[in-house]
Amino acid sequence: MLHVRKTGMALLLTLLTSQAALAADCAPEQVQKGEALFATDCGVCHSAKADGPTMMGPNLHGLYGRKSGSLAGFSYSQAMKTKGVEWQLDSLEQFITQPQSFVAGTYMPYVGMADADGRRAVGCFLSAQK
Ligand code: HEC
Known part of the structure; x- marks a missing residue:
């Protein structure tokens, strides 16, 4: 019984640790969805690549x-x-x-993203760019 519990704990820990590599609660599908949204909504002004250029907005890698x-x-x-x-x-x-x-007074001329799932997905994508 104790052994079973220990195995369960180890599994749980493994799961938690692999998740921690991304931000909390980000599934790989969310990162993918976020990448697509980033390309359409943010990519004209931002790069998120390590050696990406500074565009109208700052590089968002890291x-x-x-x-x-x-x-x-x-x-x-x-x-x-x-x-x-x-x-x-x-x-x-x-x-x-x-x-x-x-951020009242920001230079970022973006109207906003209405869809909450989309916003989370973009956040997940950015949290993975490190
Ligand atoms: C039309 C150009 C434009 C678009 C589109 C745009 N941004 Fe920006 N972004 C900017 C500019 C300019 C700044 C600098 C703002 C400032 O200094 O107030 C900025 C700043 C930021 C910052 C702060 C970065 C830092 O280093 O503190 C984040 C985060 C950010 N943008 C995310 C996004 C995301 C995510 C999207 C898409 C949903 C997006 N931006 C769309 C131009 C843009």
């Missing part, structure tokens, strides 16, 4: 866990710099819901 407005060499709005939020699923989702209301 964004997850980074503080807003902190990528060296990009000219952020004062609003983005003083926001000082750490980019995690929650903050990303809030930001792309309506950029101007989460």
